[in-house]
Amino acid sequence: xxxxxxxxxxxxxxxxxxxxxxxxxxxxxxxxxxxxxxxxxxxxxxxxxxxxxxxxxxxxxxxxxxxxxxxxxxxxxxxxxxxxxxxxxxxxxxxxxxxxxxxxxxxxxxxxxxxxxxxxxxxxxxxxxxxxxxxxxxxxxxxxxxxxxxxxxxxxxxxxxxxxxxxxxxxxxxxxxxxxxxxxxxxxxxx
Amino acid sequence: xxxxxxxxxxxxxxxxxxxxxxxxxxxxxxxxxxxxxxxxxxxxxxxxxxxxxxxxxxxxxxxxxxxxxxxxxxxxxxxxxxxxxxxxxxxxxxxxxxxxxxxxxxxxxxxxxxxxxxxxxxxxxxxxxxxxxxxxxxxxxxxxxxxxxxxxxxxxxxxxxxxxxxxxxxxxxxxxxxxxxxxxxxxxxxxx
Numbered sequence: 001x002x003x004x005x006x007x008x009x010x011x012x013x014x015x016x017x018x019x020x021x022x023x024x025x026x027x028x029x030x031x032x033x034x035x036x037x038x039x040x041x042x043x044x045x046x047x048x049x050x051x052x053x054x055x056x057x058x059x060x061x062x063x064x065x066x067x068x069x070x071x072x073x074x075x076x077x078x079x080x081x082x083x084x085x086x087x088x089x090x091x092x093x094x095x096x097x098x099x100x101x102x103x104x105x106x107x108x109x110x111x112x113x114x115x116x117x118x119x120x121x122x123x124x125x126x127x128x129x130x131x132x133x134x135x136x137x138x139x140x141x142x143x144x145x146x147x148x149x150x151x152x153x154x155x156x157x158x159x160x161x162x163x164x165x166x167x168x169x170x171x172x173x174x175x176x177x178x179x180x181x182x183x184x185x186x187x188x189x190x191x
Numbered sequence: 192x193x194x195x196x197x198x199x200x201x202x203x204x205x206x207x208x209x210x211x212x213x214x215x216x217x218x219x220x221x222x223x224x225x226x227x228x229x230x231x232x233x234x235x236x237x238x239x240x241x242x243x244x245x246x247x248x249x250x251x252x253x254x255x256x257x258x259x260x261x262x263x264x265x266x267x268x269x270x271x272x273x274x275x276x277x278x279x280x281x282x283x284x285x286x287x288x289x290x291x292x293x294x295x296x297x298x299x300x301x302x303x304x305x306x307x308x309x310x311x312x313x314x315x316x317x318x319x320x321x322x323x324x325x326x327x328x329x330x331x332x333x334x335x336x337x338x339x340x341x342x343x344x345x346x347x348x349x350x351x352x353x354x355x356x357x358x359x360x361x362x363x364x365x366x367x368x369x370x371x372x373x374x375x376x377x378x379x380x381x382x383x
Contacts, residue, residue, distance in 0.1 A: 012364040016345060020338045027374075034317055035339035043224035051227070051241055052219055055248050059215060062252060118242070120249055149282065150242075187242055 054118055061119065061173040114154075115177035117184050124151050124186035131184065134168045151186040195221055197264035204255040215252060218268065223248070225340075226272045232329050233276060243279060247272045266347040269337060273351060316377035324373040331366045 018028035019035075121127045128151040132142045141156040157165075159179065166176050174184060195217045203214030226247060230240035250271050258267055325332035338348060349359035 008364070009360065012360065012367055013345070015367050016338065016348075016363050019335060020344060021342045022344070031317065031321070031335075032339040034321065035336045038318070038321070039225060039336050039340045042228045046224035046227045048219070048223045048227060048244070051223060051244050052216070054241075054245055055215070055219065056212075058245060058249055059212070059252060062249065118245060120246065187246070 057117060057173065057175070058120060114181045114183050115175075117174050117182065119172065119174070119184060119186050121186055121188065124149075124188045128153055128184075128186045131168070131172065135165060138162060138165050138168065140165050149188050153184045153186075155182040155184065157181055197221055197268075198260075201251075201255055201258055201264050204252060211252075211255075214255075215248065218251060218264075219248060222265070222268055222272075226269070229269075229272065229333055230276060232325070232333055234329075235276070239279070243272070243275050246275045250275065262347055262350055263341065263343070265341045266343060266350050269341070270351050270353070274353075317374060320373040320377055321370070324370050328366075328369055331362075331369065334362070335366055335370075 014023070015026075015028045017023045018026050019032050021029075021032055023029065119127065128144065132144055132153055135142050135155060140162075143154040143156075145152045145154070157177070157180070161176050169176050169182075174182070176182070197218060200214040200217035200221070203210040204218070205211070206214075223244060227240050227244050230243050231237075235243060247268070251268055254271070258264070321332065334348065334352065337343065337351065341347075343351070345356060345359055345363070348363065349356050352359055352362060354362060
Protein backbone atom coordinates (compact mmCIF):
# COMPACT_ATOMS: atom_id res chain seq x y z
CA UNK A 1 0.00 0.00 0.00
CA UNK A 2 1.41 3.39 -0.97
CA UNK A 3 1.63 6.45 1.22
CA UNK A 4 -1.28 8.02 -0.59
CA UNK A 5 -3.48 4.98 0.01
CA UNK A 6 -2.54 5.02 3.67
CA UNK A 7 -3.45 8.65 3.97
CA UNK A 8 -6.75 8.04 2.21
CA UNK A 9 -7.57 5.12 4.52
CA UNK A 10 -6.75 7.28 7.54
CA UNK A 11 -8.94 10.07 6.22
CA UNK A 12 -11.82 7.63 5.69
CA UNK A 13 -11.45 6.30 9.22
CA UNK A 14 -11.31 9.81 10.68
CA UNK A 15 -14.37 10.76 8.65
CA UNK A 16 -16.27 7.71 9.86
CA UNK A 17 -15.20 8.29 13.47
CA UNK A 18 -16.59 11.80 13.30
CA UNK A 19 -19.75 10.58 11.59
CA UNK A 20 -20.37 8.04 14.33
CA UNK A 21 -19.60 10.52 17.11
CA UNK A 22 -16.24 9.21 18.27
CA UNK A 23 -14.67 12.54 17.47
CA UNK A 24 -16.44 15.82 17.34
CA UNK A 25 -14.79 17.99 14.74
CA UNK A 26 -15.03 18.71 11.05
CA UNK A 27 -17.67 18.34 8.40
CA UNK A 28 -18.54 14.77 9.28
CA UNK A 29 -19.41 15.78 12.83
CA UNK A 30 -21.75 18.46 11.49
CA UNK A 31 -23.15 15.95 9.04
CA UNK A 32 -23.76 13.59 11.95
CA UNK A 33 -25.89 16.14 13.77
CA UNK A 34 -27.93 16.73 10.64
CA UNK A 35 -28.39 12.98 10.04
CA UNK A 36 -29.57 12.41 13.59
CA UNK A 37 -32.19 15.10 13.05
CA UNK A 38 -33.26 13.52 9.78
CA UNK A 39 -33.49 10.09 11.41
CA UNK A 40 -35.71 11.39 14.20
CA UNK A 41 -37.87 13.50 11.90
CA UNK A 42 -38.34 10.53 9.62
CA UNK A 43 -39.33 8.20 12.45
CA UNK A 44 -41.78 10.76 13.80
CA UNK A 45 -43.78 10.43 10.61
CA UNK A 46 -44.32 6.71 10.99
CA UNK A 47 -47.45 5.62 12.80
CA UNK A 48 -46.79 2.19 14.28
CA UNK A 49 -49.86 1.88 16.51
CA UNK A 50 -51.49 -0.68 14.28
CA UNK A 51 -48.18 -2.50 13.88
CA UNK A 52 -47.86 -2.85 17.65
CA UNK A 53 -51.36 -4.27 17.94
CA UNK A 54 -50.60 -6.78 15.21
CA UNK A 55 -47.38 -7.71 16.92
CA UNK A 56 -49.11 -8.27 20.25
CA UNK A 57 -51.45 -10.78 18.65
CA UNK A 58 -48.57 -12.44 16.87
CA UNK A 59 -46.61 -12.69 20.12
CA UNK A 60 -49.55 -14.32 21.84
CA UNK A 61 -49.61 -16.91 19.09
CA UNK A 62 -45.89 -17.41 19.56
CA UNK A 63 -46.41 -18.05 23.26
CA UNK A 64 -49.26 -20.43 22.56
CA UNK A 65 -47.35 -22.51 20.03
CA UNK A 66 -44.46 -24.87 20.62
CA UNK A 67 -41.23 -23.45 19.22
CA UNK A 68 -39.75 -24.12 15.82
CA UNK A 69 -40.87 -26.89 13.61
CA UNK A 70 -41.74 -29.15 16.51
CA UNK A 71 -45.42 -28.42 16.16
CA UNK A 72 -46.82 -31.76 15.23
CA UNK A 73 -50.36 -32.45 14.19
CA UNK A 74 -50.94 -34.14 17.50
CA UNK A 75 -49.76 -31.17 19.52
CA UNK A 76 -51.77 -28.83 17.36
CA UNK A 77 -54.81 -30.97 17.90
CA UNK A 78 -54.17 -31.02 21.63
CA UNK A 79 -54.08 -27.21 21.82
CA UNK A 80 -57.22 -26.90 19.74
CA UNK A 81 -58.94 -29.54 21.81
CA UNK A 82 -58.03 -27.90 25.12
CA UNK A 83 -59.34 -24.54 23.91
CA UNK A 84 -62.51 -26.24 22.76
CA UNK A 85 -62.94 -27.79 26.20
CA UNK A 86 -62.37 -24.44 27.94
CA UNK A 87 -64.69 -22.57 25.58
CA UNK A 88 -67.28 -25.33 25.85
CA UNK A 89 -67.11 -25.39 29.64
CA UNK A 90 -67.34 -21.62 29.94
CA UNK A 91 -70.29 -21.46 27.55
CA UNK A 92 -72.07 -24.17 29.53
CA UNK A 93 -71.50 -22.36 32.81
CA UNK A 94 -72.39 -18.92 31.54
CA UNK A 95 -75.89 -17.77 30.63
CA UNK A 96 -76.33 -17.63 26.86
CA UNK A 97 -74.62 -14.64 25.23
CA UNK A 98 -72.66 -13.59 28.31
CA UNK A 99 -69.13 -14.57 27.49
CA UNK A 100 -66.85 -12.72 29.87
CA UNK A 101 -65.13 -9.99 27.89
CA UNK A 102 -61.86 -10.61 29.70
CA UNK A 103 -61.58 -14.02 28.05
CA UNK A 104 -61.39 -12.43 24.63
CA UNK A 105 -58.14 -10.99 23.36
CA UNK A 106 -57.96 -7.24 22.86
CA UNK A 107 -60.13 -5.93 20.10
CA UNK A 108 -58.79 -6.47 16.65
CA UNK A 109 -57.97 -3.53 14.44
CA UNK A 110 -60.88 -2.69 12.20
CA UNK A 111 -60.09 -1.68 8.68
CA UNK A 112 -62.98 -0.82 6.37
CA UNK A 113 -65.36 -2.87 8.50
CA UNK A 114 -63.12 -5.91 8.42
CA UNK A 115 -60.83 -7.04 11.19
CA UNK A 116 -57.48 -8.23 9.97
CA UNK A 117 -55.29 -10.78 11.67
CA UNK A 118 -51.86 -11.80 10.51
CA UNK A 119 -50.40 -15.23 11.13
CA UNK A 120 -46.74 -15.87 10.45
CA UNK A 121 -46.25 -19.50 9.67
CA UNK A 122 -43.67 -21.86 8.31
CA UNK A 123 -46.50 -23.65 6.50
CA UNK A 124 -48.90 -20.86 5.52
CA UNK A 125 -50.60 -22.75 2.68
CA UNK A 126 -51.26 -25.76 4.87
CA UNK A 127 -52.50 -23.67 7.79
CA UNK A 128 -54.78 -21.61 5.57
CA UNK A 129 -56.31 -24.68 3.95
CA UNK A 130 -56.84 -26.27 7.35
CA UNK A 131 -58.59 -23.20 8.75
CA UNK A 132 -60.64 -22.78 5.60
CA UNK A 133 -61.85 -26.37 5.63
CA UNK A 134 -62.74 -26.30 9.32
CA UNK A 135 -64.80 -23.15 8.89
CA UNK A 136 -66.48 -24.24 5.67
CA UNK A 137 -67.46 -27.47 7.40
CA UNK A 138 -69.29 -25.33 9.95
CA UNK A 139 -71.13 -23.44 7.21
CA UNK A 140 -69.01 -20.30 7.41
CA UNK A 141 -68.36 -18.55 4.11
CA UNK A 142 -64.65 -18.27 3.37
CA UNK A 143 -63.05 -16.76 0.29
CA UNK A 144 -59.41 -17.56 -0.23
CA UNK A 145 -57.07 -15.37 -2.24
CA UNK A 146 -53.35 -15.42 -2.82
CA UNK A 147 -51.08 -12.49 -3.50
CA UNK A 148 -47.32 -12.82 -3.74
CA UNK A 149 -46.53 -15.23 -0.93
CA UNK A 150 -49.45 -14.24 1.24
CA UNK A 151 -52.63 -16.21 1.56
CA UNK A 152 -55.71 -14.33 2.65
CA UNK A 153 -58.89 -15.84 3.98
CA UNK A 154 -61.82 -13.47 3.93
CA UNK A 155 -64.26 -14.86 6.45
CA UNK A 156 -67.85 -13.66 6.41
CA UNK A 157 -69.12 -13.81 9.96
CA UNK A 158 -72.76 -13.82 10.93
CA UNK A 159 -73.62 -12.75 14.44
CA UNK A 160 -73.79 -14.15 17.00
CA UNK A 161 -70.84 -16.20 15.84
CA UNK A 162 -71.42 -19.90 16.41
CA UNK A 163 -69.49 -21.34 19.35
CA UNK A 164 -67.90 -23.95 17.08
CA UNK A 165 -66.64 -21.32 14.63
CA UNK A 166 -65.44 -19.18 17.51
CA UNK A 167 -63.55 -22.14 18.92
CA UNK A 168 -61.89 -22.83 15.59
CA UNK A 169 -60.64 -19.24 15.43
CA UNK A 170 -59.69 -18.92 19.07
CA UNK A 171 -57.74 -22.17 19.00
CA UNK A 172 -55.40 -20.27 16.67
CA UNK A 173 -55.44 -17.19 18.91
CA UNK A 174 -57.44 -15.33 16.32
CA UNK A 175 -59.74 -12.95 18.19
CA UNK A 176 -63.32 -12.96 16.98
CA UNK A 177 -64.40 -9.39 16.20
CA UNK A 178 -67.50 -7.88 17.79
CA UNK A 179 -68.84 -7.00 14.38
CA UNK A 180 -67.97 -7.17 10.69
CA UNK A 181 -66.01 -9.70 8.73
CA UNK A 182 -62.60 -11.08 9.40
CA UNK A 183 -59.57 -11.36 7.16
CA UNK A 184 -56.81 -13.71 8.18
CA UNK A 185 -53.51 -13.23 6.38
CA UNK A 186 -50.98 -16.06 6.41
CA UNK A 187 -47.43 -14.92 5.81
CA UNK A 188 -44.54 -17.32 5.40
CA UNK A 189 -41.63 -17.07 7.77
CA UNK A 190 -38.14 -17.98 6.70
CA UNK A 191 -37.74 -20.61 9.37
CA UNK B 192 -37.48 10.55 32.20
CA UNK B 193 -35.11 7.64 32.21
CA UNK B 194 -33.84 6.43 28.89
CA UNK B 195 -34.70 2.86 27.96
CA UNK B 196 -31.69 0.57 27.96
CA UNK B 197 -32.11 -1.84 25.03
CA UNK B 198 -29.92 -4.43 26.79
CA UNK B 199 -32.27 -4.48 29.74
CA UNK B 200 -35.29 -4.62 27.41
CA UNK B 201 -33.84 -7.58 25.57
CA UNK B 202 -33.03 -9.33 28.84
CA UNK B 203 -36.65 -8.95 29.88
CA UNK B 204 -37.76 -10.58 26.64
CA UNK B 205 -35.78 -13.66 27.57
CA UNK B 206 -37.51 -13.87 30.95
CA UNK B 207 -40.92 -14.56 29.44
CA UNK B 208 -44.37 -13.62 30.70
CA UNK B 209 -45.26 -10.03 31.43
CA UNK B 210 -41.63 -8.99 31.52
CA UNK B 211 -41.14 -10.27 27.99
CA UNK B 212 -44.12 -8.26 26.83
CA UNK B 213 -42.71 -5.15 28.49
CA UNK B 214 -39.33 -5.76 26.94
CA UNK B 215 -40.82 -6.20 23.49
CA UNK B 216 -42.83 -3.02 23.88
CA UNK B 217 -39.73 -1.07 24.88
CA UNK B 218 -37.74 -2.41 21.93
CA UNK B 219 -40.63 -1.69 19.62
CA UNK B 220 -40.84 1.89 20.85
CA UNK B 221 -37.12 2.34 20.42
CA UNK B 222 -36.75 0.93 16.94
CA UNK B 223 -40.02 0.23 15.13
CA UNK B 224 -40.68 3.61 13.55
CA UNK B 225 -37.12 3.94 12.32
CA UNK B 226 -37.04 0.40 10.99
CA UNK B 227 -40.30 0.96 9.16
CA UNK B 228 -38.89 4.13 7.63
CA UNK B 229 -35.80 2.12 6.63
CA UNK B 230 -37.99 -0.36 4.72
CA UNK B 231 -39.82 2.44 2.97
CA UNK B 232 -36.56 4.00 1.87
CA UNK B 233 -35.85 0.75 0.13
CA UNK B 234 -38.97 1.02 -1.98
CA UNK B 235 -41.17 -1.19 0.15
CA UNK B 236 -44.88 -0.41 -0.03
CA UNK B 237 -46.86 0.43 3.11
CA UNK B 238 -48.03 -3.15 3.32
CA UNK B 239 -44.59 -4.63 2.71
CA UNK B 240 -43.00 -2.31 5.27
CA UNK B 241 -45.62 -3.28 7.85
CA UNK B 242 -45.18 -7.00 7.18
CA UNK B 243 -41.40 -6.80 7.31
CA UNK B 244 -41.63 -4.90 10.57
CA UNK B 245 -43.74 -7.70 12.03
CA UNK B 246 -41.34 -10.32 10.83
CA UNK B 247 -38.38 -8.41 12.25
CA UNK B 248 -39.88 -8.22 15.73
CA UNK B 249 -41.10 -11.80 15.68
CA UNK B 250 -37.51 -12.82 14.96
CA UNK B 251 -36.24 -10.56 17.72
CA UNK B 252 -38.64 -12.29 20.10
CA UNK B 253 -37.67 -15.77 18.92
CA UNK B 254 -33.94 -15.12 18.99
CA UNK B 255 -33.68 -12.96 22.11
CA UNK B 256 -32.10 -15.77 24.12
CA UNK B 257 -29.47 -16.24 21.40
CA UNK B 258 -28.15 -12.70 21.74
CA UNK B 259 -24.69 -13.08 23.25
CA UNK B 260 -23.86 -9.46 23.80
CA UNK B 261 -20.97 -9.47 21.34
CA UNK B 262 -22.45 -6.47 19.61
CA UNK B 263 -24.80 -3.65 20.50
CA UNK B 264 -28.46 -4.54 20.68
CA UNK B 265 -29.06 -1.90 18.03
CA UNK B 266 -26.66 -3.61 15.61
CA UNK B 267 -28.29 -6.95 16.28
CA UNK B 268 -31.84 -5.67 15.70
CA UNK B 269 -30.92 -3.66 12.64
CA UNK B 270 -29.12 -6.66 11.18
CA UNK B 271 -32.25 -8.75 11.66
CA UNK B 272 -34.33 -6.04 9.98
CA UNK B 273 -31.96 -5.77 7.05
CA UNK B 274 -31.79 -9.53 6.62
CA UNK B 275 -35.59 -9.78 6.66
CA UNK B 276 -35.69 -7.25 3.85
CA UNK B 277 -32.94 -8.96 1.86
CA UNK B 278 -34.66 -12.35 2.22
CA UNK B 279 -37.88 -10.77 1.04
CA UNK B 280 -36.20 -9.13 -1.93
CA UNK B 281 -34.56 -12.42 -2.86
CA UNK B 282 -37.86 -14.25 -2.57
CA UNK B 283 -39.51 -11.73 -4.89
CA UNK B 284 -36.99 -12.62 -7.58
CA UNK B 285 -37.51 -9.33 -9.32
CA UNK B 286 -35.80 -8.60 -12.60
CA UNK B 287 -33.59 -6.17 -10.73
CA UNK B 288 -30.58 -7.53 -8.95
CA UNK B 289 -30.25 -7.06 -5.23
CA UNK B 290 -27.41 -4.64 -5.83
CA UNK B 291 -29.62 -2.54 -8.07
CA UNK B 292 -32.22 -2.37 -5.36
CA UNK B 293 -29.76 -1.48 -2.67
CA UNK B 294 -27.31 0.65 -4.49
CA UNK B 295 -27.05 2.90 -7.46
CA UNK B 296 -30.18 4.20 -9.08
CA UNK B 297 -32.16 3.60 -5.95
CA UNK B 298 -35.44 5.05 -4.87
CA UNK B 299 -36.29 8.38 -6.33
CA UNK B 300 -38.78 8.73 -3.53
CA UNK B 301 -36.36 8.11 -0.70
CA UNK B 302 -36.61 10.67 2.05
CA UNK B 303 -38.41 13.28 -0.01
CA UNK B 304 -41.78 11.53 -0.03
CA UNK B 305 -41.75 11.42 3.74
CA UNK B 306 -42.04 15.12 4.03
CA UNK B 307 -38.51 16.26 4.52
CA UNK B 308 -39.17 19.08 2.14
CA UNK B 309 -41.29 20.53 4.91
CA UNK B 310 -38.70 19.94 7.56
CA UNK B 311 -37.61 23.07 9.32
CA UNK B 312 -34.03 22.70 8.11
CA UNK B 313 -34.82 21.85 4.51
CA UNK B 314 -33.28 25.08 3.30
CA UNK B 315 -30.04 23.92 4.67
CA UNK B 316 -27.70 23.18 1.85
CA UNK B 317 -26.25 20.08 3.43
CA UNK B 318 -29.62 18.57 4.04
CA UNK B 319 -30.65 19.18 0.46
CA UNK B 320 -27.40 17.66 -0.69
CA UNK B 321 -27.92 14.61 1.47
CA UNK B 322 -31.49 14.17 0.27
CA UNK B 323 -30.22 14.18 -3.30
CA UNK B 324 -27.54 11.69 -2.32
CA UNK B 325 -30.14 9.46 -0.67
CA UNK B 326 -32.18 9.44 -3.87
CA UNK B 327 -29.27 8.00 -5.75
CA UNK B 328 -27.79 5.84 -3.01
CA UNK B 329 -30.52 4.91 -0.52
CA UNK B 330 -28.65 2.05 1.08
CA UNK B 331 -25.49 4.06 1.61
CA UNK B 332 -27.46 7.02 2.90
CA UNK B 333 -29.23 4.85 5.41
CA UNK B 334 -26.06 3.15 6.54
CA UNK B 335 -24.62 6.60 7.22
CA UNK B 336 -27.71 7.63 9.14
CA UNK B 337 -27.42 4.55 11.30
CA UNK B 338 -23.74 5.12 11.96
CA UNK B 339 -24.56 8.67 13.02
CA UNK B 340 -27.55 7.76 15.13
CA UNK B 341 -26.35 4.56 16.74
CA UNK B 342 -22.70 5.53 17.02
CA UNK B 343 -21.53 2.32 15.39
CA UNK B 344 -17.91 1.59 14.83
CA UNK B 345 -16.53 -0.02 11.69
CA UNK B 346 -16.94 -3.53 13.08
CA UNK B 347 -20.59 -2.97 13.95
CA UNK B 348 -21.20 -1.51 10.54
CA UNK B 349 -19.61 -4.63 9.05
CA UNK B 350 -22.04 -6.80 11.03
CA UNK B 351 -24.98 -4.77 9.80
CA UNK B 352 -23.86 -4.89 6.19
CA UNK B 353 -22.80 -8.54 6.42
CA UNK B 354 -19.45 -7.59 4.91
CA UNK B 355 -15.89 -8.26 5.88
CA UNK B 356 -14.08 -5.45 7.73
CA UNK B 357 -12.05 -4.70 4.60
CA UNK B 358 -15.13 -4.60 2.39
CA UNK B 359 -16.83 -2.37 4.94
CA UNK B 360 -13.92 0.05 4.97
CA UNK B 361 -14.18 0.21 1.19
CA UNK B 362 -17.94 0.70 1.43
CA UNK B 363 -17.47 3.60 3.85
CA UNK B 364 -14.77 5.07 1.68
CA UNK B 365 -17.12 4.92 -1.29
CA UNK B 366 -19.90 6.50 0.77
CA UNK B 367 -17.65 9.42 1.49
CA UNK B 368 -16.50 9.75 -2.12
CA UNK B 369 -20.02 9.48 -3.51
CA UNK B 370 -21.40 12.00 -1.03
CA UNK B 371 -18.76 14.65 -1.71
CA UNK B 372 -20.16 15.93 -5.05
CA UNK B 373 -23.59 16.35 -3.48
CA UNK B 374 -22.15 18.69 -0.85
CA UNK B 375 -19.64 20.51 -2.99
CA UNK B 376 -21.92 23.45 -3.56
CA UNK B 377 -22.32 23.98 0.18
CA UNK B 378 -19.33 26.30 0.24
CA UNK B 379 -20.23 27.99 3.53
CA UNK B 380 -20.64 24.68 5.24
CA UNK B 381 -17.46 23.29 3.80
CA UNK B 382 -15.47 26.29 4.90
CA UNK B 383 -16.97 26.57 8.35
